[in-house]
């Protein structure tokens with residue numbers, strides 16, 4: 465089975481990727497030599513689909529399984545639900561070697577990881593990610609946390625899992641829009657680190673959209689490897705890890721200006737990557753044909769590369785506000801070619817505005833509806 469190692473000294477761990485692995489997760493968990501009792505945290509949607517096969521496999525390996533459900537949705541990734549999980553864990557009478565298993569998308573992974581990091585000063589944590597975004601991004605690298613009403617992911621920690629167990633077949637039940645949003649981050653990996661992978665995506669996107677298990681296993685393994693390499697170099701985002709935020713600067717402004725109600729995160733990132741590429745092109749770093757290659761692959765996948773209904777001035781204002789709140793510079797991750805990016809701040813407003821206008825479909829901001 466494909467395995468990727470995240471090399472972080474004594475916090476190193478493996479990512480196992482194999483179609484059908486959900487039902488055989490017991491063998492992997494057992495091999496960690498932790499407590500025989502495990503606690504699975506999931507939501508009703510994912511739990512309804514995958515808790516039974518996961519539980520059966522864990523029990524077959526001799527483990528005893530408790531499970532806890534939290535409601536489905538980003539709005540439940542908060543401190544109230546964290547507290548309710550602490551209460552549930554208290555009533556389970558755990559010891560400090562009892563693993564917490566997150567079964568779900570990025571919301572369940574971030575929330576369960578935060579609970580595992582903090583309950584009894586840390587329980588072993590296992591990720592069983594089921595959305596594409598979680599399988600190629602959020603389950604790897606140890607960022608865990610919850611939202612505050614004022615801002616997303618404001619409370620959290622770096623807490624690496626003991627293992628990540630990925631079954632690409634779980635993606636068969638994922639909404640198409642969620643799948644496409646995850647694919648944006650996969651295109652991102654090609655642009656930031658691997659031109660050959662980007663070219664492979666250009667030639668194989670149809671098989672991915674058809675959910676061919678081999679194609680899915682390949683894109684998940686390569687994406688996890690790239691993220692693992694970056695995280696191994698810079699676990700706490702002192703420098704290099706920031707390249708994972710390619711497309712996120714303007715993407716985040718689009719999400720926040722639309723109250724997180726209009727774009728899936730990956731959709732905003734897709735537009736943000738093209739805006740960043742136009743900035744790079746404007747600065748003479750990237751050729752127009754390399755921008756167009758990215759537009760082409762994103763459009764083939766079905767992702768937006770432009771938006772309408774938001775004034776470019778509003779985006780500039782939001783970037784300035786982010787800068788004030790974060791107390792630093794607005795940093796852009798800019799491609800110098802497909803496969804290599806640089807981190808750059810102090811870019812003139814004029815250049816940013818020109819690039820934003822290239823990804824903005826209409827000038828009639830008042831009347832055009834917010835899309836996609």
Ligand code: NAD
Pocket residue numbers: 507509510513536537538541568569570571572574594595596597598601602603604605606607608616617634635636637638639642
């Ligand atoms: P999500 O967890 O809300 O999942 C999207 C939807 O798909 C949910 O309704 C979920 O229940 C459902 N779902 C998941 N797997 C399914 C499956 N196999 N079949 C059917 N339905 C399924 O959203 P997401 O996009 O997975 O994750 C977004 C979250 O991840 C955000 O909170 C974001 O902040 C976080 N995130 C964290 C990191 C990190 O490094 N920790 C990185 C990126 C994003």
Ligand code: GLY
Pocket residue numbers: 601604605607705708709
């Ligand atoms: N998703 C960005 C990171 O993990 O650093």
